[in-house]
Amino acid sequence: MEELVLADRPVWLLLSIAVVAIAVLLVLIIKVRLHAFFSLIVVAVATGLAAGIGVGDVIDVVIDGFSDTVGTVALLVGFGAVLGRLIEVTGGAQVLADKMLDTFGERRAPLALAVASLFYAFPIFLDAGFIVMLPVIYTVARRLGGSFMLYVLPSIASFMMMHALLPPHPGPTAAATVMGADVGMVILVGLLIGLPTWYLAGYRVALLIAKRYPDTPVPALLGTPREVPVEERPGFFSILLVLLLPLVLIFFNTGMSTLEADGTVSDQNFAFQLSRLIGETPIALLLSALLAMLLLYVIPRRRRGDRIGGLLEDLVDDALGPVCSIILITGAGGAFGAILTATGIGGELADSLDSLGLPLIVAAYLVTMAMRVAQGSATVAATTGASIMAPAMMAGDFSSVAVAAVVVAIGAASIGWSHVNDSGFWLIGRFCGFDTVTTFKTWSLVGTTISIVGFALSWVVFLIA
Numbered sequence: 001m002e003e004l005v006l007a008d009r010p011v012w013l014l015l016s017i018a019v020v021a022i023a024v025l026l027v028l029i030i031k032v033r034l035h036a037f038f039s040l041i042v043v044a045v046a047t048g049l050a051a052g053i054g055v056g057d058v059i060d061v062v063i064d065g066f067s068d069t070v071g072t073v074a075l076l077v078g079f080g081a082v083l084g085r086l087i088e089v090t091g092g093a094q095v096l097a098d099k100m101l102d103t104f105g106e107r108r109a110p111l112a113l114a115v116a117s118l119f120y121a122f123p124i125f126l127d128a129g130f131i132v133m134l135p136v137i138y139t140v141a142r143r144l145g146g147s148f149m150l151y152v153l154p155s156i157a158s159f160m161m162m163h164a165l166l167p168p169h170p171g172p173t174a175a176a177t178v179m180g181a182d183v184g185m186v187i188l189v190g191l192l193i194g195l196p197t198w199y200l201a202g203y204r205v206a207l208l209i210a211k212r213y214p215d216t217p218v219p220a221l222l223g224t225p226r227e228v229p230v231e232e233r234p235g236f237f238s239i240l241l242v243l244l245l246p247l248v249l250i251f252f253n254t255g256m257s258t259l260e261a262d263g264t265v266s267d268q269n270f271a272f273q274l275s276r277l278i279g280e281t282p283i284a285l286l287l288s289a290l291l292a293m294l295l296l297y298v299i300p301r302r303r304r305g306d307r308i309g310g311l312l313e314d315l316v317d318d319a320l321g322p323v324c325s326i327i328l329i330t331g332a333g334g335a336f337g338a339i340l341t342a343t344g345i346g347g348e349l350a351d352s353l354d355s356l357g358l359p360l361i362v363a364a365y366l367v368t369m370a371m372r373v374a375q376g377s378a379t380v381a382a383t384t385g386a387s388i389m390a391p392a393m394m395a396g397d398f399s400s401v402a403v404a405a406v407v408v409a410i411g412a413a414s415i416g417w418s419h420v421n422d423s424g425f426w427l428i429g430r431f432c433g434f435d436t437v438t439t440f441k442t443w444s445l446v447g448t449t450i451s452i453v454g455f456a457l458s459w460v461v462f463l464i465a
Contacts, residue, residue, distance in 0.1 A: 040332035065338020070331035079285035085319035088135035091228030117158035126163040133417035149210035157202030164415030171382035189404035201453035220432030246284035253279020337376035368413035374422035382414040401465035409458035416451025
């Protein structure tokens with residue numbers, strides 16, 4: 001969303017408007033109990049008008065912000081929810097849960113889920129990967145009992161760390177590109193910093209938070225759980241194929257894009273063109289959901305002589321129905337973020353921080369953090385922070401390791417400090433069945449601890465390099 005040309009307004013006034021808007025939004029949702037979708041849209045419009053966006057423009061900004069967010073989220077959530085529902089209703093989640101518990105043991109179930117999420121999060125976006133992992137998390141939590149928090153928060157921490165610090169995720173990839181960093185070095189430094197950050201500030205913090213919520217139930221967002229007889233459950237390798245397909249397709253796209261950027265292959269190369277089609281995350285999830293329908297549902301039922309009829313259509317409807325509210329709330333969060341972006345507050349704060357003469361990596365972190373707080377999107381924050389700091393970075397004589405450390409610090413800044421203008425705040429919170437306050441105390445807190453520790457370790461690497 002591009003900033004509009006507004007009448008000159010001091011930073012303190014724009015900041016005050018943003019703070020009041022967030023406070024009013026929280027009162028409407030928490031105290032008045034107005035639905036988050038309505039609250040976000042009402043406050044977005046009021047904030048735009050108060051900040052000086054014209055009456056004729058404010059609705060356009062809201063609609064653009066809503067549509068930009070929903071255009072991406074709806075496909076990811078829709079296909080991901082259907083895939084997750086298929087894995088759960090066919091007994092695939094029970095197969096994976098059994099395999100996981102047999103391998104790691106019941107006591108290490110939270111760690112097993114977190115490690116599995118790390119691997120699954122490497123190429124796939126946070127929201128899409130988390131939605132696909134949900135049925136496995138649900139099944140393990142129901143089987144072992146105890147608080148749902150104990151199983152879901154470590155998984156969330158894994159997805160957040162990977163999404164923030166490592167290419168091919170959009171934030172660190174864009175930051176690396178803008179700053180002229182070697183992407184391979186960014187991956188190496190990101191792993192060096194990210195793994196201890198994940199364990200200390202993600203996994204361990206998640207376990208501590210979970211102890212404060214000992215009785216959180218498992219939500220039934222993907223439908224009422226069904227205990228599938230052992231003989232009707234799909235094979236382990238069928239489930240593995242369904243889950244690995246999107247990873248393979250996305251890696252294919254990333255690899256071919258890298259080769260094309262290096263000039264190794266032409267942009268007219270058939271494999272490159274194919275990767276652009278089937279390797280995009282929404283299409284990769286669509287193909288995986290179609291494969292799941294075939295392998296996990298249609299073929300097994302035909303072998304048993306069961307009727308299919310309209311049952312598959314009903315199953316898809318059951319999966320899509322509960323997520324419609326989540327998609328609308330997420331889009332409204334994007335609209336609110338677009339309004340704050342259009343006011344220019346993020347850019348003003350970033351310019352103020354950049355002019356303070358701070359150490360380069362500290363300025364990069366604070367500038368990106370200001371953009372994250374102001375407009376919500378982690379990808380936009382990382383890209384903007386890198387763009388602002390790139391001239392200073394390129395003017396200095398820094399090693400490739402030091403440049404990679406700054407990119408990782410920017411990524412760390414982009415994942416923390418999440419609040420109501422972040423679409424991920426609403427998406428993850430609603431899928432976990434959290435209210436707004438609980439989302440602050442879980443999702444936002446874990447992201448912020450990952451952000452702080454990731455930055456601290458990045459600074460150490462930067463100084464050594």
